Amino acid sequence: MADQRASATTRETTVVVVGAGPGGCVMSYLLARSGVDTVLLERHADLDREFRGYFFQPLAVKLFAEMDVLDDILALDHDEVRRPEVTAFGRSYHAVDFSELPKPYDYGLLMEQPPLLRLLIDRADELSTFEFRPATSVTDIVREGGRVVGVRANDRERDEDLELRSRLVVGADGRFSTVRKAADLDPGLFDSDIELLWFKLPADAVRSAAQGRIERDGILLYFGLGEEDAQAGWFIEKGTYPDIRQRGIERFRREIAAVDPAIARHLESFDQCSLLHIEPGLTERWVDDGLLLLGDAAHVASPVGGQGNGLAIQDAVVAQGTITTALEMGDAGDTGDEPIPAERLRRFESVRRPAVEEVLRLQRRGERVVTWYVQNGESVPEWAVAPLVRGLFTVAPKLPSVRRTWRTFALGPTPVSVDTAAFEES
Known part of the structure; x- marks a missing residue:
């Protein structure tokens, strides 16, 4: 390790994301707009890879406008x-109605993801405070x-080992985070006792932007992604995918066809x-x-309620204010290049952790219902389960607790706004 450090190219910046x-x-865009020198590292050479978070809640739309x-x-x-529409045993329901939300952010x-990420990087790249380094894999943090005073990384494009020293390292590298x-x-x-099997569809395979279909044989989600593609999701019991593959695509297609024959034709x-x-x-704690x-x-969200993207964006928005304020604070003898102390960063966790815990709690409640159905739906006679599910979608949207849940998913548990006052003129 000592030899690797000696041969590495050393750079300094304020924040490494x-x-x-x-x-x-x-996060990188907001910090760069706020005048903070920021380097964004991405281990992939490009952004054209599979992302599974496709939905952006109305709150994210509002935050994009503020950005x-x-x-x-x-x-x-x-x-x-x-x-969004749910069809349960042949009858359609609108369990969620974003048009009830305050305009103009009354839609998701x-x-x-790749075009959106490229757009954010391109906008940040217009600023002198931002640098993007793709094909750069972080191998360790430097303590x-x-x-924490930086990261060690390997830049495959430049064929060099890199030690990037900073006042703050932001780990935004996903559920399998190296940081x-x-x-x-x-x-x-x-x-969790269930998994979600995604598969791609042509755009004309779906009839509306977001749909769900429930039949005795299972739960199918599907939605459009613009003019070219659509996506479908099929809930399965945890650990059963190898068996599904072994039984073959024809058997799987028949299972999907039992819920929606039109979708199955495209598989x-x-x-x-x-x-x-x-x-x-x-995660046990988020700052050091x-x-x-x-x-x-x-924090890793369940797919129930489409919260992963929104939670990450809310985190970044709250972190922007925390980080810019922390960088402005100075102690006696502070040289301006010391790591940001954890006590200056704890506001971020104190604001976001309770909000995330609330979302995860609501998701877990919904996931338990989905899990029961995936495990038991086929064993219950249709004459019994169909009225139960239809009744649920008839009554539930009117219940105050259910309305609070979908509004929490749409708008977040607590108000979040971009600190545009921190933006510097470009």
Whole structure:
């Protein structure tokens, strides 16, 4: 390790953000707009890879507007979601109605992530305070005196080892975070008994922006992603995907056809499929001296309620205010290049942890219902289960607790706004 450090190129910056997902890109853009020297590291050479978070809640739409990027985002290929539809045993229901929310942010967005991430990086790249380094894998964090003072990385484009020293490392590198692991923090994973099998569809395979279909044989989600693509999701019991593959694509197609024959026609191969392991989690702590975790690196959401993207973006927005304030604070003898102390970063965790815990609690409640149905739906006669499910979708949307839940998912548990006063003129 000593030889590696000696041969590495050493650079200095104020903040290193690791991971160019929604949280990392928003974080980098906001810091760069706030005049903070920021380097964004991404281990992939490009952003054209599979992302499984496609939905952006109305709160994210509002935050994009406050960041001054919404018009550019709406120019990308997307679908707007106002009244997602659920069909249960042949009858359609609107369990959620975003049009009830305050205008103009009374809709959600469905879109592929790579164009959005490229847009945020391009906007940040217009600023002298930002640098993006793709194909750069973080291998470790650098500690001195127990404080995080940077990262070690390998830049494959430049074929060099890099030691990037900073006042703050932001770990935004997802559920399998290298930064979190290097900091020896427990991800705090919860047990889950279901998984979600995604598969791609042509855009014309779906009739509206967001739909769900429930029949005795299972639960199918599907939604548009703009003019070219759509996505479908099929809940399965945990650990059963190898058996599904072994039985063959024809058998799987028949299972999907029992819920929606039109969707099944577009399923040709398991090459269209990707498995999402549902492993919610809450990392033991999110800040340390010189370190802050956000998004999936700090907490992993269930897919129930479409919260992953929104939580990461909310994290980045709250972290912007925390970080810029912390950088402005100075102690006697502070040289301006010391790691940001944990006590200056704790506001971020004190604001975000209770909000995230509330969302995860609501998700876990919904996940228990889905799990029961996936495990038991086929064993209950249709004459018994159909009225039960239809009654649920008839009554539940009128219940105050259910309305509070979907509004919490749409708008967040607590108000969040971008600190535009911190933005510097570009």
